[in-house]
Amino acid sequence: MRFMRILITGGAGYIGSVITEELLRKNHQVTILDNLSKGHRAAVPEDIDFVECDLLEEDRVKTVLAERKIEAVIHMAASSLVGESVQNPMLYYKNNVMASISLANAMCAAGVKCIVFSSTAAVYGEPEKQPIEETDPTVPTNPYGESKLTFQKALRWYSEAYGLNYTTLRYFNAAGATEKNGEVHDPETHLIPAILQVAAGKKPAVEIFGNDYPTRDGTCIRDYIHVVDLAQAHVLALDAFKQNTVYNLGCGGNGYSIKEVLEVARKVTGKKIPERYVARRPGDPATLIASSEKIKRELGWKPQLQDLEKIINSAWQWMLKHPQGYNC
Numbered sequence: 001m002r003f004m005r006i007l008i009t010g011g012a013g014y015i016g017s018v019i020t021e022e023l024l025r026k027n028h029q030v031t032i033l034d035n036l037s038k039g040h041r042a043a044v045p046e047d048i049d050f051v052e053c054d055l056l057e058e059d060r061v062k063t064v065l066a067e068r069k070i071e072a073v074i075h076m077a078a079s080s081l082v083g084e085s086v087q088n089p090m091l092y093y094k095n096n097v098m099a100s101i102s103l104a105n106a107m108c109a110a111g112v113k114c115i116v117f118s119s120t121a122a123v124y125g126e127p128e129k130q131p132i133e134e135t136d137p138t139v140p141t142n143p144y145g146e147s148k149l150t151f152q153k154a155l156r157w158y159s160e161a162y163g164l165n166y167t168t169l170r171y172f173n174a175a176g177a178t179e180k181n182g183e184v185h186d187p188e189t190h191l192i193p194a195i196l197q198v199a200a201g202k203k204p205a206v207e208i209f210g211n212d213y214p215t216r217d218g219t220c221i222r223d224y225i226h227v228v229d230l231a232q233a234h235v236l237a238l239d240a241f242k243q244n245t246v247y248n249l250g251c252g253g254n255g256y257s258i259k260e261v262l263e264v265a266r267k268v269t270g271k272k273i274p275e276r277y278v279a280r281r282p283g284d285p286a287t288l289i290a291s292s293e294k295i296k297r298e299l300g301w302k303p304q305l306q307d308l309e310k311i312i313n314s315a316w317q318w319m320l321k322h323p324q325g326y327n328c
């Protein structure tokens with residue numbers, strides 16, 4: 001495998017920072033472009049080429065791509081809060097559709113032909129069957145999922161007209177941490193870090209949104225994937241660039257209900273972690289479990305860190321070492 005010159009949009013964010021670690025391990029040359037609206041400057045290694053820029057600055061993005069002779073883009077930058085998207089779809093169409101189109105335009109203008117796009121399980125909406133396969137219907141139940149699907153659809157036409165090749169990766173729930181990088185969002189809406197904030201005494205109780213879903217214990221069921229396994233899938237997608245395809249990325253199995261995740265977190269941390277039941281969140285499907293057979297079969301992806309206890313433990317160890325997130 002030869003090294004590539006790669007631009008990561010959103011590389012100062014949670015998943016982008018771990019993908020950067022993996023790409024550097026494989027000797028790729030990495031440029032990170034991020035507007036730092038949600039990301040952390042401290043998550044970007046000191047010696048990495050970093051450009052503070054918004055994707056909507058199309059001419060500037062084009063110059064960055066052209067000057068650095070970028071060969072492929074991993075497009076992570078996005079707004080990604082389901083609840084916020086229901087309240088404020090305008091933001092999601094602007095930041096996830098318009099900004100992504102601006103990036104695609106800049107890539108076409110600079111002659112960059114390969115994009116790996118971060119999509120989400122939210123494109124499937126309320127699926128008819130589990131585990132979800134890539135060929136299942138995409139009927140998003142919130143503007144976040146819709147915005148991701150809209151850009152993926154645009155990629156098809158950009159590919160036909162301008163030869164822009166894409167691989168779309170639909171992540172289920174990323175979780176866990178490495179030695180260097182962990183999850184720090186404000187507000188933190190993702191279940192595992194939200195539970196750990198309670199374990200660390202930063203919040204009084206975990207809010208559980210609804211306990212009347214048609215699931216085994218009434219709480220939502222999700223599929224958790226270690227962020228390192230997720231990052232490795234990006235490296236594979238770049239190595240074996242499959243033109244214009246979609247892969248799910250999750251661990252499959254039976255998934256975990258919110259109550260089950262809470263129990264594992266209590267075991268890992270040794271803390272009581274109180275919970276509090278509140279109303280359902282609009283746009284939250286009952287169950288989302290991935291079939292990742294396609295990427296295993298076609299790219300040889302082998303998740304190594306599927307065990308939920310290990311996933312939670314890595315996030316907990318990171319939080320213990322970084323009680324103020326990237327500020328210490």
Ligand SMILES: NC(=O)c1ccc[n+]([C@@H]2O[C@H](COP(=O)([O-])OP(=O)(O)OC[C@H]3O[C@@H](n4cnc5c(N)ncnc54)[C@H](O)[C@@H]3O)[C@@H](O)[C@H]2O)c1
Pocket residue numbers: 009010011012013014015016033034035036037038039040053054055056075076077078079080095099118119120121170171172173174175185
């Ligand atoms: N975290 C998950 O479990 C999960 C699940 C499914 C899909 N995803 C997708 O993965 C990607 C990364 O998720 P994350 O959890 O690391 O998010 P994150 O918020 O930690 O990172 C996103 C980064 O993008 C940057 N950004 C946002 N808008 C930008 C813009 N217009 N221009 C430049 N930079 C911009 C932010 O500053 C941030 O650093 C997103 O596209 C998200 O939709 C995440």
